[in-house]
Amino acid sequence: IVIGGEFTKVAGETVRNIARLNADGSLDPTVVVEGGADGTVRDLAIHPAGNIVVVGEFGSLGGRVFSRVGRLNADGTADATFVPGAGANAVIHAVGTQFNGGIIVGGEFSIFGGLENAYVARMNPDGTVDETWGGSAVAINGAVFDLGTLSDGKVIVGGEFTEISGYSRNSFARL
Secondary structure, three states: OEEEOOOOEEOOEEOOOEEEEOOOOOEOOOOOOOOOEOOOEEEEEEOOOOOEEEEEOOOEEOOEEOOOEEEEOOOOOEOOOOOOOOOEOOOEEEEEEOOOOOEEEEEOOOEEOOEEOOOEEEEOOOOOEOOOOOHHHOOEOOOEEEEEEOOOOOEEEEEOOOEEOOEEOOOEEEO
């Protein structure tokens, strides 16, 4: 069980916004995220390769610079092969992984990975932006607070929006 949020202790032990628990709820001492996250963790997802994708309001995770999105190895160390570039210019609220290794993020951002990707973006398994997905083609007019990935590659998003790609949508839609 991996937990994230805004906290400094779990089971009396000092941790920083992210921790792994054993099945009985006790802190797992074998998985330590060195330095934790220096800001709030909003969501996390287990990547098909077993890594943990973490999103939120942080600038570093596991001792490595990540701008609101990062990935940890199963042992809690920062994944040096994950390179999301500039990350997001505002908070990321939600993350989901796809069966093919793609990573979908949603939040309050307008720029992701140095590109215009308002509120939702897709990353390749290595963290780079998938420029064939999202951007102006999705055209969401408000923040995304939650999302879910489906086995057919589609994505369900929920948030404070009323329109996507010119279609009227009241706070949720399928992409």
